[in-house]
Amino acid sequence: MTETKKKINIKLFKGSVKPNWCPGCGDYGLLSATTKVLAQMGYEPHNTLIISGIGCSSSFPHWTTAYGIHMLHGRALPAAMGAKMVNPSLNVVVVGGDGDGYGIGAGHFIHAARRNLDVTYLVMNNQIYGLTLGQSSPSSQIGHITLTTPEGVDERPINPIALALGAGASFVARGFTGDTKHLAGLVQQAFEHTGFSFIDVLSPCVTFNKLNTYDWFRERVYKLDDENHDSTDIGQAFVRGQEWGERIPLGIYYQSKMFALHQTDPTSRDRIPINEPLGFKKQNISYESVFNDFK
Amino acid sequence: MTETKKKINIKLFKGSVKPNWCPGCGDYGLLSATTKVLAQMGYEPHNTLIISGIGCSSSFPHWTTAYGIHMLHGRALPAAMGAKMVNPSLNVVVVGGDGDGYGIGAGHFIHAARRNLDVTYLVMNNQIYGLTLGQSSPSSQIGHITLTTPEGVDERPINPIALALGAGASFVARGFTGDTKHLAGLVQQAFEHTGFSFIDVLSPCVTFNKLNTYDWFRERVYKLDDENHDSTDIGQAFVRGQEWGERIPLGIYYQSKMFALHQTDPTSRDRIPINEPLGFKKQNISYESVFNDFK
Amino acid sequence: MTIRVIWITLTYLSDDTKSSSLIRYAIRIGGVAGDGLQSTGSLLQKYFNRLGYYVVGHPGTQSTIRGGHVWQHVEISSQEIFSFDRPLNFLIALSEETLEVHLRDMKENSYVLINADKVKIEKFHQELIQRKIKVLSFPLSKLSREIDVKRAVLANTIAIGALITLLGIPMEGYIDTLRKRFGGREKLLDMNLKALDLGKTYLRENYLDAFVSVTPATLEGMKAIVISGNEMIALGATASGLKFLAQYPITPASSILTYLSNKASRYGIVVRQAEDELAAITMCIGAAYTGVRVMTASSGPGISLMSEAFGYAGMTETPIVIVDSMRAGPSTGIPTKMEQADLYSIMFMSHGEAPRAILAPRSIKEAFDVTVKAFNIADKYQLPVVILSDFALSEQTASIDEFELDVEINRGKIWTKATDEHPKYKRYELTEDGISPRAFPGTKDAEYILVGAEHDEDSHSLSGNRAGLPESWDLREKMFKKRFRKMELLRDEMDGPELYGVKNADYTVLCWGSTQGAVREAIDGLNQENSTSWNMLSFVDLFPFPFEKFLPFIKNIKTSIMFEVNYTGQLENLIHHHTDWKPTHSIRPLHGETPTPSSITLEITELLNQEENQ
Amino acid sequence: MTIRVIWITLTYLSDDTKSSSLIRYAIRIGGVAGDGLQSTGSLLQKYFNRLGYYVVGHPGTQSTIRGGHVWQHVEISSQEIFSFDRPLNFLIALSEETLEVHLRDMKENSYVLINADKVKIEKFHQELIQRKIKVLSFPLSKLSREIDVKRAVLANTIAIGALITLLGIPMEGYIDTLRKRFGGREKLLDMNLKALDLGKTYLRENYLDAFVSVTPATLEGMKAIVISGNEMIALGATASGLKFLAQYPITPASSILTYLSNKASRYGIVVRQAEDELAAITMCIGAAYTGVRVMTASSGPGISLMSEAFGYAGMTETPIVIVDSMRAGPSTGIPTKMEQADLYSIMFMSHGEAPRAILAPRSIKEAFDVTVKAFNIADKYQLPVVILSDFALSEQTASIDEFELDVEINRGKIWTKATDEHPKYKRYELTEDGISPRAFPGTKDAEYILVGAEHDEDSHSLSGNRAGLPESWDLREKMFKKRFRKMELLRDEMDGPELYGVKNADYTVLCWGSTQGAVREAIDGLNQENSTSWNMLSFVDLFPFPFEKFLPFIKNIKTSIMFEVNYTGQLENLIHHHTDWKPTHSIRPLHGETPTPSSITLEITELLNQEENQ
């Protein structure tokens, strides 16, 4: 990013391994939007770290050229916290599915949000468990007949927007992989945001979710930007967040400015831990001061 | 509850073991409010089940005469789900601390709320880890100097009300153990609510939290009932839920009516599983029908 | 590329070279994920079962939804079979990769049916000729498009039509199977019938003399069922009175959840998909406390997440049944491959020392009884019981005769009201056998608090105000001994290994769990082909290990080979721990593929050759 | 009530009956939680350390914040000591329960100082006289109220004033200690000084002839530090270059988090309190991948929650250091009591089979070096390393001479740019020793994806489109062998047991971890008192177990006793697994209390008596 005139290679983040996603899977949309934005914004693979959990969507890092952690199911965010806090100079992107993030990982989602950890969290929400072949997910709609719900889902789904707002996230948005241009815009703004930026990405599973299809969404989505939404007003954001079914808002629901965790942490606020010397002596800590505490 | 004229023994739920809480601990307030309300409402110890996690507050069941599960740290709610779903005739009360419920147990809190599991969840929120001797908790305030935060807490705390609303809880309230009469009223309404009823109970830890004391709260709390709050309006509830610091609302933020999980579950909606016969034969399921699926 | 072989085609495994009629016939369909192979495999198995053949099926899946390479194996026989085997009589290649991967498995005189629209056969020509494999080249894509442009899966049915024609067996059964499958969906049925016919016609028109004779089926048709290990466990659980299943999806345990979700209301089971495995097991504990029989199922990663609660169940003496369907680990490993490497991790799961039991069914058939036993042990001894299945056992299918679904249920000691023996209720009464009465909410005068802390007879905690007081020293000792007394009692109830074959064989192969069927067939083969004699000792009940029942076998064991699919030799170590006995040799395949009679025979042969050459 | 004794007062453990001056002096304060005993104990230890005595301290805590019964033990000596012991010279009883619990531990001619306002002494009179225990009756509550009505903890200082006076040693040191403690808080300091003086005066006025002579201190004052095991581990970690600690509070591991939270900025460590242990360990993995040295600490329940991620670290070859401070289990158990029962659960933690190392420091002193070794092993062999501490080691304190804080740091193989040896970066390059180079984000041309699935040299997953393909068979075998090759290399680096005492003793006691000091002192005593000779073999490096270093000892072992605090005999089993060797006897105390020289001596004596009587 130092040389502003550097020629941008838009494919810089495109990996050599072909995704094994189904043709038409929504996740392709986020992959291409994200790799493009990363390149456009001048990031480089060696200082970008993409972290995921487990699921179809979580294979995402493998299809890029950046550093990555394909973590355990549901644990992408804590891994991201470890990474970001010891090396705040990395651009850390966290990706995964609805099962991964809203199901098994819900607790970490809440805590990463409230801590305002400076990562971007992109959830490919297909309202289904894809990789395990079509069970209902915590975001599956009431009544959805899936492999495990012969009479239809009877648990109310997670509302990711409301949940993120309730958890105190400082950037809360929703995108749709059927509109990659708009999505790319959101991803860029999320990267630009300092702190926890979260996008619920509606990403149809063409194989197992025959209910929430591209068409289903196309009939319902609209842009918050088109309706004078004030994204600094959390109350308004929460009310918009209740919308689903008839109309589904896309865009930034809420954004606010506050310190990110690495900016307040007593250690990483003024140094990059990974670059610091090791041990007492190299850090110029006198033995006397260490031992004195124990006398 | 069949004999309406039965004389109520207000001490019916008071256990014989003396609590080992510190004198003055806020938790006493909830204990006495809850045991009283249970007796007044005509519950009996043998059909009441109190489930907790781990923490000072989580010892609560031991001081009562009811059935109880002193579960693992953070896992009270799933245990409650198992119990309630196989025996919906039990009155299931879940209790615990802020660390237990908002920290390690946050994921289960979210999921129990969205499922509208028919239990009452009472969190004794002292904004500190009591049992482990005073570390900061996920609800500790910014700047609070605790055993583990020499410069003061630098992570934004969980907002339990906002979180519960974001998770879709159908009854969201806040009480204060410094006002047990009001608190008892809330507990009673929570018991009367069918579905997931949650009360964030401000319960000062007199030993380790020298910041959020009874006095600190007394100067700040006010009743939602006194300010014309509409508890059917989730947007209003969320906005009220943002209040903290200067003014802290007590009372029911939000309540809505919807089916509880055991009322929609394909099995427990029309029978009490614990009372049903075991095995194919006793359940009158013909072998032929079983085997036919595999031919 | 040097072709690595991990199995061989041994002539004694089938009789194709000896007679003109094949007793056993192995079919495989290979393609990409999304080709609907599992569904076709299932139809085919039901069809052969309907005809009265013994059937086994094995899925070769990947963690891939579309593309990649997957396969489905179906094997039939007119005599009972106990395992699928690698060598093939008939291969349907829907993709070129199918040939690359499976050609090595083809027998002499076998057939490969290729989708000529996708598979270029040229580069395999040489080998095909050399190995006398006959090619049936079908333009499957084109043919299926002729029926319906959008249903590429019709290709499978066309191939099946050809296969059935080739075998000269009646087509009607397949039509019935399709009819049952598609229920009222006439249009779908119709297209499939057309496809069947097309397959038949295309074969007859282009490969006039293609014909294979298999010996006629020996069983009464429709009397058996075709069922997977997971489904068998689900049936066993229902028969045992399961009332609560909480599970989180994971390969290869998911199909238990799927099956029971779809039967929940009918079978009277509350089935809930938990938010994670920590919730799944703690939901079970809550339900078990309340008084019902409970189960959860998972595989490695999920099982590991249950660790803390597993110890809680042991400490609180709460009966729960857990299915661990083992997959290739550690960590995420290879989810669609089998392994037997969780025995020790489960023996020692969770900090500290708490009771548990572990059973490893050796066949789909046995999975039912083992599940029933698991529930009875859980209730009688009040502890968590783990059923160790694995990818192969869980996901394989086999034909099994209908069986009795009504089983003996023993719910153990339960207190409902004051009796002479137990006038006052004490949850952890210090009894002679270590087993104390349980009581359930709803019961008067038995109210108590379940607690994971050390406790006294009344379940009062010793971790608070009573920690470190002299009374607690004794109590802790007593409670510890009580919990482990149960284990010794239970050990007596554990079944010892089963001997297959002659008593004093030259060689004994030891194995446990799902590999039993393949080892058994390998033994049969070795006995047939060699001058040496072979037998097998197979274990099902593993923990607490019934070493006393193993001891009598030792004196008759001459040369022994311990066969298990893990790196460290887990059952071998467990046996050694109790008896100081060690096998002469160990075979522990690591390649990830399910052991088959021929792969085991190869490994044994190589081992003995090495020995000889030393 | 029959008083159950789990230790004895053996005369050889101190010389009080032999000379008029005591070499060793044991003090205990008992009261209720909230009495400020730990703080008083800590001040007292610092004071004695300042004087130049050897000091050990042991806390008797409960999971109770107020009330209950807790105690603090402080023991001093003019000769080096290795353990606290139960027998007491001086007891301060702030509550009546203190007498009920600790009276049995009092030696002849010892003193008990009671708070007469709270303790009714009458019922103990008989026994006190019989056992020649002298009572110092102080109205502590009243006296402390005289200084400040609200500060009941001043009672402790009054008692200390009396104690110091009784011992006839200088009071100044204690004043200095208080001054340091209270920093600028003059009012508090003042009150404490008054209290000290009051204690002195009250003793002199009421118990004119009360006097005890202890031999003078032998060390240079203020040269040693008084430190707990947990703090020592924290120092070892900082010295090793720790940059990231994520931890969730739990007894008895919490004080690592507390200490390092308070030093974070100064020591350059990012210290974060995680939302749970699953997060703590996965945060560590994220940070370790990024390139720093990381640590987490917990106890049983939290360790169990780490199980899945632990396997991930092994599979991905990510170096992490985990402190397991063992407490009495299983499950919640008794959090404030020690146990050595997690060895096997950690050896086999997580499904499947993955590498790991386990080290169990035998003393507070050794905890520093062991921690440094743990970090070096983690980096060199790229695996999770567990430091097995326990309640006793973690929470006990001892005086230790100042030591070198600068240590050798070996970060293992790291790739930063293309070299001749490694021109192209491959994370899991199949090297001869099984160790492949690591590279960290920020490094160009080394970008790779960490993955818990089985993988190839480039860290590409074999679980998706490559699962089941022939290339994967080989790769899986190679990767498995590579991971376990590291273990064999590491085994060579593990230290064998250490022999204490004569080589050919009649009796050998084997032990591991924190019990070493107490066993050593028991051995000393047994050698002194008996006609038989005794030695000790103590283990610190446990896994991979260095059995070859143990073998040479076997031939010299005559009668052996394996001493460990668990039910199943974990180290015994591990030794047997590798060597077939078993000890003659085993002692596995279950009462929950920390073993002391006298409790061990009692257990050994009982065991041998039983033997004789048979």
Ligand SMILES: Cc1ncc(C[n+]2csc(CCOP(=O)(O)OP(=O)(O)O)c2C)c(N)n1
């Ligand atoms: C601990 C654990 N439990 C279960 C699984 C099995 N599993 C793999 S992916 C997945 C769900 C994936 O759903 P989602 O996160 O929505 O991703 P998608 O495939 O839909 O993109 C599950 C349950 C696992 N890998 N680990």
Ligand SMILES: Cc1ncc(C[n+]2csc(CCOP(=O)(O)OP(=O)(O)O)c2C)c(N)n1
């Ligand atoms: C898995 C696990 N981790 C950590 C602990 C230790 N622990 C016990 S209670 C507690 C926190 C209690 O805080 P909270 O829930 O707020 O209860 P309080 O004591 O404040 O009432 C912790 C961390 C545990 N018991 N189990």
Ligand code: SF4
């Ligand atoms: S199964 Fe669904 S989520 Fe997975 S790759 Fe296919 S379309 Fe995408």
Ligand code: SF4
């Ligand atoms: S420490 Fe705090 S929360 Fe715990 S009992 Fe005491 S006052 Fe209550």
Ligand SMILES: [Mg+2]
């Ligand atoms: Mg999904």
Ligand SMILES: [Mg+2]
């Ligand atoms: Mg709390």
